[in-house]
Amino acid sequence: MKRRIGIVGCGVIGSQLARSIQEEFAKKAKLVALCDLEEEKARQLSRRFSISPSICSINELIGKSDLIIESASANIAAEVAEECLKRGRDVLIMSSGGLFGREDILELAEQKNSHLYIPSGALAGLDGAKAAGLGKIFSVVLISRKPPRGLEGAPYILENKIDLFKIKEETTIFEGDVQQAEKAFPRNINIAAGISLALGSCDMTVRIITSPQFKTNSHQLILKGEFGELTVETNNLPSPDNPKTSYLAALSAVATLKDILGYVQVGT
């Protein structure tokens, strides 16, 4: 039987997943429902396919689907995950930052015998981090390098009246723990949330560096523990459809879906 899939959030990642379901995974899955705050985006996506997924509310979408994909916003990630799991549905969450501090949702998946999938997103190395987290971890540092325009509008930049476009050379804009980073740069927190979830709870130092010379977003994960040391750097190019989304994030969602629908799983 084909897995019935519903997608909440029809932007870059949702559209990439919808295309993959229709083109690569059509033998194993069927796109049955779409939902977006801007209904026209769901309609536009639906028009691309020969089948017509329902365009409906989140509540109705959960009712129609076996697997729900959230690719919308951190504001609704926890609520969507909770509702899906309560109703015995599997759920894939892209806005992992929205699950910060909600360990109860991880427990709910087990209680309800349903699956919660969290793709690696725009950062490589979570395979190693997951394995390393089974032993003792001594330190975790996440260094994100972004061009100034990638930090525009963040609460920390506004509150501290930082003029990003006056910065002429490589500058550390922020260093703090993960809770401080969540408040200061909420849009950039998916990566840190992914690491936290892979390791189980951990103390992490988050450093954000900017420079007008940076052309891409890059993330460096430095992990020390009983296993030894790990340093992974990911230099992300933007998605062809939207410069704000790293292409790797969209591809990582498709790779997770491939694992869910397939029989062979490679990597930790």
Ligand SMILES: NC(=O)c1ccc[n+]([C@@H]2O[C@H](COP(=O)([O-])OP(=O)(O)OC[C@H]3O[C@@H](n4cnc5c(N)ncnc54)[C@H](O)[C@@H]3O)[C@@H](O)[C@H]2O)c1
């Ligand atoms: N884990 C990672 O590394 C990673 C990387 C990139 C993006 N993300 C997250 O994935 C999500 C999707 O990213 P994207 O690049 O596709 O974004 P996008 O802006 O291209 O698309 C998001 C879509 O969701 C819709 N939406 C927003 N709030 C909604 C709501 N309450 N209900 C229904 N629809 C809603 C928007 O109208 C938009 O069409 C974002 O939350 C983003 O932060 C995670």
